[in-house]
Amino acid sequence: MKSLDExxxxxxxxxxxxxxxxxxxxxxxVVGMATCGISAGARPVLQSFIxxxxxxxxxxxxxxxxxxxxxxxxxxxxxxxxxxxEKVTYIHMDVDKVKRVVAEHLVHGRAVKxxxxxxxx
Amino acid sequence: MAIYxxxxxxxxxxxxxxxxSDLIKKRFEEKIKEMNLDKEVxxxxxxxxxxxxxGPIVVVYPEGSFYSKMQINRVDRIVEExxxxxxxxREFLYEESIADQKLKSLNQIDFYSKQKRVALRNCGLINPExxxxxxxRDGYLALGRALTEMTPEEVIKVVKDSNLRGRGGxxxxxxxxxxxxxxxxxxxxxxxxxxxxxxxxxxxxxxxLEGDPHAVLEAMAIAGYAIGAxxxxxxxxxxYPIAVKRLEIAIGQAKTMGLxxxxxxxxxxxxDVEIRLGAGAFVCGEETALMASIEGKRGMSRNxxxxxxxxxxxxxxxxxxxxxxxxxxxxxxxxxxxxxxxFGSEKSPGTKVxxxxxxxxxxxxxxxxxxxxxxxxIYDIGGGCPNGKAFKAVQTxxxxxxxxxxxxxxxxxDFDTLTDLGSMxxxxxxxxxxxxxxxxxxxxxxxxxxxxxxxxxxxxxxxGTKRMLEILEDITQGKAVMSDLDKLEKLANNIxxxxxxxxxxxxxxxxxxxxxxxxDEYEAHVLDKRCPAGTCSAxxxxxxxxxxxxxxxxxxxxxxxxxxxxxxxxxxxxxxxxIKCGACMEACPFDAIVKK
Numbered sequence: 001m002k003s004l005d006e007x008x009x010x011x012x013x014x015x016x017x018x019x020x021x022x023x024x025x026x027x028x029x030v031v032g033m034a035t036c037g038i039s040a041g042a043r044p045v046l047q048s049f050i051x052x053x054x055x056x057x058x059x060x061x062x063x064x065x066x067x068x069x070x071x072x073x074x075x076x077x078x079x080x081x082x083x084x085x086e087k088v089t090y091i092h093m094d095v096d097k098v099k100r101v102v103a104e105h106l107v108h109g110r111a112v113k114x115x116x117x118x119x120x121x
Numbered sequence: 122m123a124i125y126x127x128x129x130x131x132x133x134x135x136x137x138x139x140x141x142s143d144l145i146k147k148r149f150e151e152k153i154k155e156m157n158l159d160k161e162v163x164x165x166x167x168x169x170x171x172x173x174x175x176g177p178i179v180v181v182y183p184e185g186s187f188y189s190k191m192q193i194n195r196v197d198r199i200v201e202e203x204x205x206x207x208x209x210x211r212e213f214l215y216e217e218s219i220a221d222q223k224l225k226s227l228n229q230i231d232f233y234s235k236q237k238r239v240a241l242r243n244c245g246l247i248n249p250e251x252x253x254x255x256x257x258r259d260g261y262l263a264l265g266r267a268l269t270e271m272t273p274e275e276v277i278k279v280v281k282d283s284n285l286r287g288r289g290g291x292x293x294x295x296x297x298x299x300x301x302x303x304x305x306x307x308x309x310x311x312x313x314x315x316x317x318x319x320x321x322x323x324x325x326x327x328x329x330l331e332g333d334p335h336a337v338l339e340a341m342a343i344a345g346y347a348i349g350a351x352x353x354x355x356x357x358x359x360x361y362p363i364a365v366k367r368l369e370i371a372i373g374q375a376k377t378m379g380l381x382x383x384x385x386x387x388x389x390x391x392x393d394v395e396i397r398l399g400a401g402a403f404v405c406g407e408e409t410a411l412m413a414s415i416e417g418k419r420g421m422s423r424n425x426x427x428x429x430x431x432x433x434x435x436x437x438x439x440x441x442x443x444x445x446x447x448x449x450x451x452x453x454x455x456x457x458x459x460x461x462x463x464f465g466s467e468k469s470p471g472t473k474v475x476x477x478x479x480x481x482x483x484x485x486x487x488x489x490x491x492x493x494x495x496x497x498x499i500y501d502i503g504g505g506c507p508n509g510k511a512f513k514a515v516q517t518x519x520x521x522x523x524x525x526x527x528x529x530x531x532x533x534x535d536f537d538t539l540t541d542l543g544s545m546x547x548x549x550x551x552x553x554x555x556x557x558x559x560x561x562x563x564x565x566x567x568x569x570x571x572x573x574x575x576x577x578x579x580x581x582x583x584x585g586t587k588r589m590l591e592i593l594e595d596i597t598q599g600k601a602v603m604s605d606l607d608k609l610e611k612l613a614n615n616i617x618x619x620x621x622x623x624x625x626x627x628x629x630x631x632x633x634x635x636x637x638x639x640x641d642e643y644e645a646h647v648l649d650k651r652c653p654a655g656t657c658s659a660x661x662x663x664x665x666x667x668x669x670x671x672x673x674x675x676x677x678x679x680x681x682x683x684x685x686x687x688x689x690x691x692x693x694x695x696x697x698x699x700i701k702c703g704a705c706m707e708a709c710p711f712d713a714i715v716k717k
Contacts, residue, residue: 001379002387004265007256014257020128021182021246024228033207047161050126062183063126065207 016054025062027106029053032077034068040075041094048095049078052102061106074117080105089117125163127204129153132178132245134169134331135324135363136485141193142166142177148196149179153204162204168332168367170245171486172232175215180245185226189215232483235502237464239472240288240325240448241488244332249367252374255335261380263454264339267346268388271454276347277303280450282458284470289315289406289443290521290547290623292469292536295450298440301430302348305438310350312341313434313441316357316364317411319403320519321570323550325474326444328486330357330364333448334371340447342381342392343454348440351391356411359398368396403520403574407622408433408441410576421576422622443548445474466492469535479516479552480506491535495525498534499553510555514638518547520567520574521627523634524560543634545627559656560639561646564632565593571628582625585616589632596643598659599650606643610636651717658701661716665692668713675705675714 001007031037031046049063069077074091078101081087088111090101097115104110113119131137131146149164170178175189181199186209188199195213202208211219217232218225227233238244247254255261267276281296302310314337318326330337341353357365372394375381383391397415404410405420412434414420433439449471453461462470469491475498478484482504489498499505499512506512514524523544525532532538536546554563568590577583592609595601613629613636620626636643645651652660665675671689676682683699686692694705694714706714 001261001265001385004262004269004386007261007265007386010253011256011259011262014253016124018247018254018257020125021130021185025183031207033205035206038206046126050124054124064183067206067208 019059025060027058027061027080027082029061029063029106030066030079030081031063032067032069032075032079033065034072036068036072037075037077040072042076044095045076045078045093045098048098049102052099053106056102056107058102058106071117077117080111082109090115091117125161126183127162128182129162129164129204130167130180130182130245131164132168132170132176133166133249133363134173134244134328135361136169136173137176137178138363140177142191145177145179145191145193145196148193149200152197152200156200156205158200158204165248166250167247168244168249169328169486171236171241171328171488172215172483173486174482174484178245180227181209184209184224185228186224187215187218187227187230188213232485232487232502232504235497236488237472237490238488239452240329240336240445240474241332241486242452243336244328247333249332249334250370252335252371252378252380255333259455260335260451261339263451264342264346264380265386267343267454268386268390273303273347273349276343276454279454279458280347283453283461284458284468285446285449285453285461286469286536287443288445288449288473288549290518290545292546295442295446298430298442299344299347301428302350302438302440305431307437309352309435309437310345310348311434311437311439312344312348312350312353313408313411313415313439314341314353314355314357314444314447315406315408315411315441316355316361316444317399317406318358318361318444318548319401319406319574320521320548320550321567322478322552323476323519323548325476325486325549327361327364329444329448329474330361331367334364334367335375336448336451337368337444338371338375338381338394340442340450341394342385343450344440344442344447345392346390348438350438350440351393353392353394354397354415354434355394356397356399356405356415358401360401365396365398372396402576403570404576404622404624407624409622411441412439419576421578422624424621445549464490466533466535468537473534473546473549475549475551477503477551477553480510480555480558481553482507489534492533494531494533496530498551499530503553506553506555510557513554513556513558514560515554516544516552516563516567516631517550518545518627518630519550519552520570521545521623521630522547522550523630524554524563524638526638543630543637545630557654557656559597559652559654560635560642561593561596561652562654562656564635565590565597567631568593568628571624575624575628579619579621579625581616581619582621582628585612585620586625586628588612589616589629593632596646597652597657599646599657601647603644603647606636606640606647655716661701662696663694663699663701663703663706663714663716665694666713666715667691668711669709670711670713672710674708674710678704678708680704 286292
């Protein structure tokens, strides 16, 4: 070990992995991962949420799974909850849509309307 | 580095390991691989979570789901449901975490929410065998700052200002200790980490070493820099194999990364750590005996002065700090003395780890700010005595401490309040006793321990404690007379004032404090030949009451054939023949047999 900076670099890199164990985060991305969700392609959606959140250092965002929400026809379904904001439900998600949702919703706080359940109905 | 979406933390502390947490971890890994989740879910073995009563413990992140009392046959369902489909398996969760129909994560549970974790901050959170996880939690940052931005004098000043007191027992100010050793000129100085944890029931040092070994190594290096020592020893018991193994791994990793060894942080400071295994003698927790043991001599204490800071290991200036004390050091360097003083009591700042044991629901390890009341520890965190029994007293400080009674349950715990009550902080063992515990028997138990562990060098400790034990045994067997109590007290005071080291000086404490608070129990044993708690078997008699229906069950159970009576008639126990084994009482379906 040569310097404090070298140590801090290692720390920042290692921190990314440990972030997951902080259960006090404020924004939650909930991916439906029941049989219906998985067969509709929820697994890559979940994975790409995790990667994108990681890449952009969105420390306050927690990505978790949940079971069947009950609207299997709209799977993969993703719900995003943030403090003081209404829950947003995205449907028919895929990897490309995830990128846009992360960039617009999670980074800038603007929901991507055309992917939400309200838009289709 | 690979990024996982979920972490499964399996407790690898000694408590959970003894109930096969290693097999649980293995099954998680197998099943996760089977389901092709091994690129998404990481399984990690951690240090102790503290709630040992509920072990083996598994915590799944990001949810923070707390699965308690895990069994290997539950693993598959958790992987299939929780990790694959995202459905938390509620029926396997720790009871309190699903109360009120709302899922609570680990740190929202009462047992944890009332704690303040400094020394245990990484225990149960990081993988102790991975230095990067320690670094991610600001590990080695304190060492880096000390070496590159502070002078040794400044380091000592911060520790002094923090008023950190030694967590191993005496509560001596750590900064003052360091400042005694710093000015002494010598070609070699030493830092010793005292991990010879010997109090029955205390296991905080083991847990820190198992759960966060790097914190101790980092602190030793900081101490080395402060006093000008380039060599450190960790003196740890051989009976702590997991702690020893993780320390070895940690030392290896720190050396590889250049955080131990030569020219650390290019500051010109060298520091190296070696492990020395102790064979488990209690006296080797005393610093002079400990140093003798490291030198390869028989573990016996010697007179002080000279103090170790002047002439210690191999005759060189030496600082000996306890594991938990050291675990506080990096945090104090990073956050400052003021931060450390912001919690705890005025004269005892910071936190203290206590090992809760005995008659308590939540057996385990808790870290609380000094000044927390005994009531909060025993009821709010510890969950009170099992089976609704009444709390009677708590023994703090192990064989060197004393008991504190229910009358003092609102005492704010710190070094000085416990000493005022005739007990002591000691290493932080807390053995809770309920109405069924006989205080004379408790005193006898601890004294038996010190008699075993006396090194035999000085007469008061070697002979005196033995004589005290004999008197106590007479009392518990109903053979004592009232003058024995005075004799016992006088002997205790003599041993206290004339023994060579802390072992002998504190050995009479359990007797003196029980005599002080429970003299009536002693007198009941001596005068009435009666044990009020119903523990001392020699003073108990089993008898059959009118509830007896004459079912003859007890007759068949009695190993010495001392119960007689006809079917459907009242039975009688022959007191002469009875060996007081209690088998009849357990067998009786009508609760007709009583012991008094």
